[in-house]
Amino acid sequence: MNTKTPFIRLAKRENIAKPKMWLIRLAAFALAILIGMIIYAAVGADPGKAFSLIFFSPFTSKIGRRQILRNITTLLGTGLALAPCFKMKYWNIGAEGQITMGAMACSFFALKFADRMLSPVLLIVMALSAMVFGALWAGIPAFFKAHWNTNETLFTLMLNYIAIGIVAWLQGGPWEGVPGSQIIPMFSKNAVLPKLLGVHIGWIVIFILVFLMFIYLKFTKHGYEIAVLGESENTARYAGMNVRKITIRTVMLSGAICGLVGYFLAAGANGTLNSSIAGGVGFTAITVAWLSQLNPFAMVAVSLLIVVLEKGAGSVYTTLGVPSTASEVITGIILFCMLGCEFFINYRLIFRNRKEEKADEL
Amino acid sequence: MNFNILGFISAAVVAGIPILFGTSGEILTEKSGHLNLGVEGLMYMGGAFGLIGTYMYQQSAGESAMPWLAVVIALLVAFLFGAMGSLIYSFLTVSLRVNQNVTGLALTIFGTGLGKFACELMRVKEGGQIFIQNYLRTAFSGPIFPKAMQDIPVLGKLLFSYNVFVYLGLAMALAMHLFISKTRKGLYLQAVGENPATADAAGINVVRYKYLATVIGGGISAMGGVVYVMTTAGTVWSPHTLDGKGWISVALVIFCLWSPAKAIWGSFLFGALNLLFLWLPSRYIPTQIYQIVPYIVTVLVLILVSIRQRREDQPPAALGLPYFREER
Structure with a gap:
């Protein structure tokens, strides 16, 4: 039998502090946006501009606000x-x-x-x-x-x-x-x-x-x-x-x-x-x-x-020429990241080399 | 009325083959207890990137492009993208314990989006819809057997008139049937899908089986996408080409009761139902009603199976259920 402790072990978290929980979620969301930016950069669009268009342009016009509602x-x-x-x-x-x-x-x-x-x-x-x-x-x-x-x-x-x-x-x-x-x-x-x-x-x-x-x-x-x-x-x-x-x-x-x-x-x-x-x-x-x-x-x-x-993503298409289906791709990535991050809220990872006390603090 | 029965059957076979790929891949996945609702997305990714890969090969090799290599590239690229997509799925559902249905649907949103995005981008970049030139296209949709064999009366049309994917698809489905029901690894896989805790206790590496089954299954499903684009859709991309192909594949998994061998006949039948409105136009049955018949039939099968409760007809017992070792 293999008696060595596995490299990564899991432990269920019982009570996670609220700020830490939201920090994990925020990190996951930031990761998703980062991947989205990489995609925009990869197709030759300015990622910063693309995302400021995504998040702000829908609110700038009356028609946009109505469509959102x-x-x-x-x-x-x-x-x-x-x-x-x-x-x-x-x-x-x-x-x-x-x-x-x-x-x-x-x-x-x-x-x-x-x-x-x-x-x-x-x-x-x-x-x-x-x-x-x-x-x-x-x-x-x-x-x-x-x-x-x-x-x-x-x-x-x-x-x-x-x-x-x-x-x-x-x-x-x-x-x-x-x-x-x-x-x-x-x-x-x-x-x-x-x-x-x-x-x-x-x-x-x-x-x-x-x-x-x-x-x-x-x-x-x-x-x-x-x-x-x-x-x-x-x-x-x-x-x-x-x-x-x-x-x-x-x-x-x-x-x-x-x-x-x-x-x-x-x-x-x-x-x-x-x-x-x-x-x-x-x-x-x-x-x-x-x-x-x-x-x-x-x-x-x-x-x-x-x-x-x-x-x-529609405005990104009209201004920067990147197809609007990018929104589905980014939505998918956000979903993946947000769904996956719940795991790190419910469990913590314990690495083999770390001491147990140290891991507890994590 | 002259109804060309031979022509109808062979057209149904060709129409059914993309679904056969989609379904066989999903059967492999579901045998491990994972319901991957991302097939629609996987087929989109396979179709889009398979086409783009082949197009790039065509552009770089020009006239000297080898047709058989183009076919291999199309299938391989589709498989890789499908495998990549389902790797995300299996990482989330197996390792990170996310709900399967939700992850599958997220994969569908991601995959259809990515497929459309990539092809739209190619269209903008190349200044028009991309397509495969005639000299390569025959390798995809043309018959592979010599003219003499196709000319054999009845049998020639029925057996030797098809494109390469029909024979590959049949071989793949049969191989999968043998793998699942006749090999040790296949039986282990079934054990994982029926009762992962028992399989785990028996020393089977549940996590590895789940990963491999979903990733390979996803790759095979994605190949269905490129097969459809390269044959029925005529090597041209349009954003709605693959709409619903993944869902009908999921339907066929139920219809054929999780058996790849039955899926062969099932895919021909679904292909036939899909074409029936072209071959048997009726004033009384509108086209759209023909098209929902596969779904109605599937629902009836689903109901019958659940009422009859015959053991060999049931879905894998742990289908859709999470397995956490420490909670067993």
Whole structure:
């Protein structure tokens, strides 16, 4: 047997000081930005200029600020929707599809009933239908998970593409505007959300939802049940909780919020429906929720960061000519660094040559 | 109606091969208990850098470029980038214990971004979309067997009319099938994916198996990207070329119940479903509905497998679960 101590050993940290925790996170973020700068430098752009463009240019114009608020509404809303699912350790990868289905449901009313209903009534009907459809679409895999333990990660993933396919069909067929255009016509004014500060009012709803979700997860019976179920299904069962009911209820709540986000996209941001309406936000939101450790307030900051990066990389393209897809690369690198740094918060490394006391100080 | 069944089958085979690569790589990964949702990103990286690598070889060698070497370069570069991407994934999930789903999705964001970024950059630098010249292109998408063999009635079309990747893909999937189910190392790998704690207690180096399976698997998946770009997409890059190819590969892993041998038939079937709207246009079934059939079929398989609970059909028992030695 090998009796030598390994070169690196791990020890779990029990209580890490808050400043040290934030220092580790800050270092990880700085590392990510540094790698991003190296990439910009490698393609021949001034890295300092590129990053000052990324972080400041989105805020300098009114249009920029509006776009940021609008995009945050979508990303933050979806992140909030996913929080209860993830807390329950139910891997809902299907936000993309649930958003699309919500948008589809409300578009049905927007297209068919616009001239038969008063605007406020229509908008409420649209919101409700979007939430119901989002919830039902999310409920399908939850039902199978609850009864037969069907793998929800893979199931929800497949449902995304089915939802997108259905909308693609509507777009090219029954709901097509001008024949052959493959485009659904813009909603009539009745069916478009009013604006506040230049952005559809959905953003207020989502910011209220931040508080509601915080309270729901932290202080309600439902939130407690979700937490217990997430920690251990058996514990939940022994405590007499109805695991099936909690699973389906939580997932449908998540789907309903995703549906609502779809409604804001269709009736607010876009004013119409198309098959790529979710545009990958369902996937990005998963990383937002996880990076925030499911804390709704942290999600505000994380989604702001990602939205600014996305927008800022666009200005880098127009000014310095570096393709805007750089934002996805940098987002990926930031995600890698931030995800990885949690390890160093939870564990400390002990090197063979160092004395144990010394390592304790580390 | 004249429906050319032979032509349809051979087109389906060609269309299915990129997915076969993507799926086989993901099967190897999942056998180690790791669900890598980064396949979409890996295939983007493989497709983009495989194309760029081949293009650079073409530009530097000019007319004297050797076709077979171009094929090797394309596959090798794709493999290396895929392996690099999944090395990040495995470092984060195996060593740093980050959640697999989240890391996989981050890899998808990173990989699709990097692939698009690199090709966009090449387009700006070279003043137009990059593509592979005709004299090299035939090495990628042209049949490899002599004309005489292709002219054999029925069999010629069915067996000898394909490009080089079809035969490579089949060989790779069969080799992987034999490796996983017939060799000692393959069985160890399965043990790691089923129950890492038991495998660890039996003296198997769990960490090494997980690393090797995800890195090699990721490389193979990425080769699927370049195969698609070089054959079906006609050696030209467009930003949406590879959209969804990775996800359909993940779907096929489920459909073929984690078996590379079944994945061969599965990939042909998915390829066929993908083409059906071209070959069997129907006034009653719109194109888009044809295209979601693979996903619907996969969902049905997933449900059936979970209800029937037959042991040999199940996913690796520890799939997606973290393994920390000190917590067992």
